[in-house]
Amino acid sequence: MTAHLRSRYGASPLHLLGHLALFALAAFAFTQMFSGSGVIQLIAWLIGFALLQDLVLIPLYTLAGRGLSRLPGASVNYVRVPAVISGLLLLVYAPLILGLGAHTFLFYSGHHPSGYLRNWLLISACLFLISGFVYLVRGRRA
Amino acid sequence: MNTLTRARKLVPTNPPPGPFRPGFWRSPLRGPWLTSFLGTLLVPGIVLMLLTGLISQWSYYPTLGRNATTPVADSIPPLFHLPVSWPSWDYAVTQGIHVNLGLALVPLVLAKLWSVIPRLFKWPAVESPAAAVERLSLLVLVSSVLVEFFTGVADAEYWYPWHFSFYTIHYYGAWVFFSAFALHFAIKLPTVRRAYRTRGLLKPLRDDLKHTRPEPPDPDGLVAARPDAPTISRRGLLAMVGGGSLAVLLVNVGETIGGPLRRTALLGARGRVFGTGPNDFQITTTAVSAGVTGAVTGTAWRLSLAYDTHIVSLSRAQLMAMPQHHATLTLTCVEGWSTTQHWTGVRLADLRDLVGAKATDVLKVSSIQPSGPFRHVALAPQQVAASDALLALCVNGVDLSPDHGYPARVIVPGAPGVHNTKWVGSMRFVPA
Numbered sequence: 309m310t311a312h313l314r315s316r317y318g319a320s321p322l323h324l325l326g327h328l329a330l331f332a333l334a335a336f337a338f339t340q341m342f343s344g345s346g347v348i349q350l351i352a353w354l355i356g357f358a359l360l361q362d363l364v365l366i367p368l369y370t371l372a373g374r375g376l377s378r379l380p381g382a383s384v385n386y387v388r389v390p391a392v393i394s395g396l397l398l399l400v401y402a403p404l405i406l407g408l409g410a411h412t413f414l415f416y417s418g419h420h421p422s423g424y425l426r427n428w429l430l431i432s433a434c435l436f437l438i439s440g441f442v443y444l445v446r447g448r449r450a
Numbered sequence: 451m452n453t454l455t456r457a458r459k460l461v462p463t464n465p466p467p468g469p470f471r472p473g474f475w476r477s478p479l480r481g482p483w484l485t486s487f488l489g490t491l492l493v494p495g496i497v498l499m500l501l502t503g504l505i506s507q508w509s510y511y512p513t514l515g516r517n518a519t520t521p522v523a524d525s526i527p528p529l530f531h532l533p534v535s536w537p538s539w540d541y542a543v544t545q546g547i548h549v550n551l552g553l554a555l556v557p558l559v560l561a562k563l564w565s566v567i568p569r570l571f572k573w574p575a576v577e578s579p580a581a582a583v584e585r586l587s588l589l590v591l592v593s594s595v596l597v598e599f600f601t602g603v604a605d606a607e608y609w610y611p612w613h614f615s616f617y618t619i620h621y622y623g624a625w626v627f628f629s630a631f632a633l634h635f636a637i638k639l640p641t642v643r644r645a646y647r648t649r650g651l652l653k654p655l656r657d658d659l660k661h662t663r664p665e666p667p668d669p670d671g672l673v674a675a676r677p678d679a680p681t682i683s684r685r686g687l688l689a690m691v692g693g694g695s696l697a698v699l700l701v702n703v704g705e706t707i708g709g710p711l712r713r714t715a716l717l718g719a720r721g722r723v724f725g726t727g728p729n730d731f732q733i734t735t736t737a738v739s740a741g742v743t744g745a746v747t748g749t750a751w752r753l754s755l756a757y758d759t760h761i762v763s764l765s766r767a768q769l770m771a772m773p774q775h776h777a778t779l780t781l782t783c784v785e786g787w788s789t790t791q792h793w794t795g796v797r798l799a800d801l802r803d804l805v806g807a808k809a810t811d812v813l814k815v816s817s818i819q820p821s822g823p824f825r826h827v828a829l830a831p832q833q834v835a836a837s838d839a840l841l842a843l844c845v846n847g848v849d850l851s852p853d854h855g856y857p858a859r860v861i862v863p864g865a866p867g868v869h870n871t872k873w874v875g876s877m878r879f880v881p882a
Contacts, residue, residue, distance in 0.1 A: 318578025
């Protein structure tokens with residue numbers, strides 16, 4: 309019986325049971341998340357996120373990586389490392405850097421959230437400067 | 451010929467051009483060992499996220515009064531509470547870990563997804579019903595991890611581009627994510643063990659760039675068919691990801707530690723210092739945004755204190771005439787930032803004794819603010835009994851400012867920020 313299922317299904321019955329349990333739980337969570345109106349928005353979001361990550365962000369950094377790889381050998385890392393860290397900071401702190409939540413923040417806290425774009429640019433400048441400095445020092449030693 | 455073989459025949463054997471072709475993906479670093487190692491690094495982080503998340507959810511005492519933030523799940527009694535006898539910064543630590551670790555895990559999650567991207571374009575897309583089911587579960591896993599991180603990050607940065615409750619989506623999304631994660635872990639465990647057995651747990655980290663070679667071809671197609679020459683070693687890649695995590699952490703963690711380190715949170719929402727006065731610490735909700743005006747907090751203000759049919763009305767002067775207790779307590783928001791201040795006021799236990807309520811009673815606190823999701827809060831008997839739990843009238847030696855809850859606010863050690871009700875109007879003790 310197990311062998312029959314394995315040949316038709318492609319894995320052990322446990323594999324199927326585990327997945328069915330997950331899908332049931334996910335469906336339950338879905339029904340709880342919304343009282344009707346938001347469901348479509350959430351479904352659009354879930355699919356949108358997976359697509360954004362898989363079809364936009366990853367190809368983007370793959371292409372950026374290929375562009376960078378024209379630089380000779382390992383020297384590409386002196387650009388790649390600070391660029392990646394700067395990009396990560398932008399990604400994680402985008403709502404503040406781009407002022408997306410500024411109105412809400414001002415309303416609740418009584419203060420305008422300013423200076424985030426400036427700080428990110430200055431941090432990025434420092435990262436590139438440090439990287440350039442390390443490149444020079446190592447180049448001289450080599 | 452069984453069904454499976456027949457179904458396979460329907461799919462063209464030649465993949466369409468682009469990312470579906472095996473030669474498309476060029477990184478010489480991708481392979482089962484790298485993916486296993488990134489996954490292994492994620493496991494303790496994810497477990498810690500689950501634990502600190504649950505502690506936070508339960509810190510709201512969701513079964514009391516109107517405290518529930520996610521109604522159905524919150525009818526299940528919490529398994530654990532941070533003891534009120536612990537220092538008041540215990541929630542600052544657990545929630546600080548939850549938020550700061552969550553931010554620091556973003557680079558690692560992205561690296562993990564990058565390492566498996568060729569799998570998304572695998573051809574043929576599904577080889578068996580089992581593979582189809584697994585792909586569907588991976589869609590659930592990837593979608594839910596992105597939703598969890600997106601809602602968490604956006605909430606901590608005051609960006610609410612959605613129409614639903616943050617608590618609800620983040621909480622149920624977490625259950626979907628952790629279940630999908632656990633299932634993925636169980637399914638991939640043999641692959642991970644094989645990778646470590648054949649490549650060594652840490653051995654690939656010893657290779658510098660000169661010695662970095664692609665892993666041997668694997669059945670999952672992670673290893674590039676035509677790899678480029680490496681430009682970074684595996685340990686170099688991991689150092690870059692770790693450096694990214696460290697950078698993300700360092701520009702925020704100061705808002706959790708507070709004090710002089712707050713200014714180091716260069717990109718933290720609560721990384722600003724607005725002055726040195728006694729009331730110049732972080733404000734969650736201003737009096738204006740809560741709709742609280744001087745007209746309702748002026749001399750006419752009275753605290754209505756009730757137990758059963760016994761109702762006492764107290765003016766601010768009468769409260770000031772009661773025994774005053776001093777306590778240095780940390781306020782922590784669910785968004786992960788904290789602030790420690792010196793508070794003065796009447797012990798909640800003294801107010802309970804004043805109206806003759808029992809030590810087992812629950813305290814229902816209502817604010818005079820006309821709107822806002824947390825204007826009614828229920829405090830557990832052990833929270834009321836805590837020696838430092840106060841109805842605070844003063845902070846740092848002066849009256850509370852309007853934005854910090856004048857004429858009176860609750861301050862309870864280790865309670866989530868929103869449970870420290872400001873502009874208190876009534877307190878009612880009810881049987882649990």
